[in-house]
Amino acid sequence: xxxxxxxxxxxxxxxxxxxxEAEGYLVDVSHDxxxxxxxxxxxxxxxxxxxxxxxxxxxxxxxxxxxxxxxEVPILMLSAKxxxxxxxxxxxxxxxxxxxxxxxxxxxxxxxRALIRRGSSRQSNVLTVGDLRIDLAAHRCWRGDTEVELTxxxxxxxxxxxxxxxxxxxxxxxxxxxxxxxETDPNAVEVYIGYLRRKIDAPFGRASIETVRGRGxxxxxxxxxxxxx
Ligand code: CA
Numbered sequence: 001x002x003x004x005x006x007x008x009x010x011x012x013x014x015x016x017x018x019x020x021e022a023e024g025y026l027v028d029v030s031h032d033x034x035x036x037x038x039x040x041x042x043x044x045x046x047x048x049x050x051x052x053x054x055x056x057x058x059x060x061x062x063x064x065x066x067x068x069x070x071x072e073v074p075i076l077m078l079s080a081k082x083x084x085x086x087x088x089x090x091x092x093x094x095x096x097x098x099x100x101x102x103x104x105x106x107x108x109x110x111x112x113r114a115l116i117r118r119g120s121s122r123q124s125n126v127l128t129v130g131d132l133r134i135d136l137a138a139h140r141c142w143r144g145d146t147e148v149e150l151t152x153x154x155x156x157x158x159x160x161x162x163x164x165x166x167x168x169x170x171x172x173x174x175x176x177x178x179x180x181x182x183e184t185d186p187n188a189v190e191v192y193i194g195y196l197r198r199k200i201d202a203p204f205g206r207a208s209i210e211t212v213r214g215r216g217x218x219x220x221x222x223x224x225x226x227x228x229x
Contacts, residue, residue, distance in 0.1 A: 003027050003048070004028045004030065004049070005020075005027060005049045006031075006032075007030075007051040007054075008053075009051075013029050013031060016049065016108075033055065033059065036057075040071065041069055041071065042177065043177070044159070048073055049112065050078065050095070051079070059078075060093045067094035075095045078099055097111055125138075129162050129219055129221050130221030131144045134158060141158065143206070144204070148199050149199070151195075153178070156178045158200065160177050160178050161218075161219040162219060165221070168212045168215050168217070169217055170216035171186040174217075193209060196209060206222060208220055
């Protein structure tokens with residue numbers, strides 16, 4: 001489970017991060033509304049803990065823009081202002097739940113768990129590219145009726161390519177979005193593309209991950225080998 005915390009009070013953000021990590025969550029932190037919005041748009045999270053009063057862009061606007069962009073990630077909004085108006089506004093702009101500061105940590109955790117549960121049952125969470133199916137929540141993948149076992153890195157790489165199916169994706173983009181580190185040796189991408197091909201393509205007579213020379217890779221639906229008409 002990956003959670004994004006957008007909170008400008010550094011000590012609050014750090015203690016939330018430490019607490020959630022102790023519960024086994026992967027946690028990203030942003031101290032600014034614009035940066036938070038960017039992260040929430042670029043990466044997949046299971047939930048976002050979003051403060052209202054933020055530099056850059058306030059929490060209401062962050063939530064609103066995420067919903068406008070079609071992102072359904074559950075949002076738990078935090079605020080020091082514990083008024084009814086605030087709460088109504090938070091829920092109006094697309095937050096799923098609201099917690100007034102100061103809050104107890106166990107309460108936050110319970111509300112977050114409930115949100116993540118609701119979120120994963122609400123969204124369909126399945127990406128399809130031809131007869132390739134990827135269940136984003138369960139981290140499972142099938143070619144036709146055959147389940148394919150992927151490592152977490154292979155899964156993340158395939159999910160990113162599937163989100164951008166039909167488009168050319170450069171190695172730099174893959175390093176940024178899948179490795180989260182553009183300094184990684186680009187050969188790592190080639191190696192993992194090779195692993196994926198051996199799992200989702202070769203055994204099924206497919207070539208769904210195309211190499212576009214000098215530009216990157218493209219995941220395509222492609223015909224099944226037995227319907228070459
Ligand atoms: Ca704040």
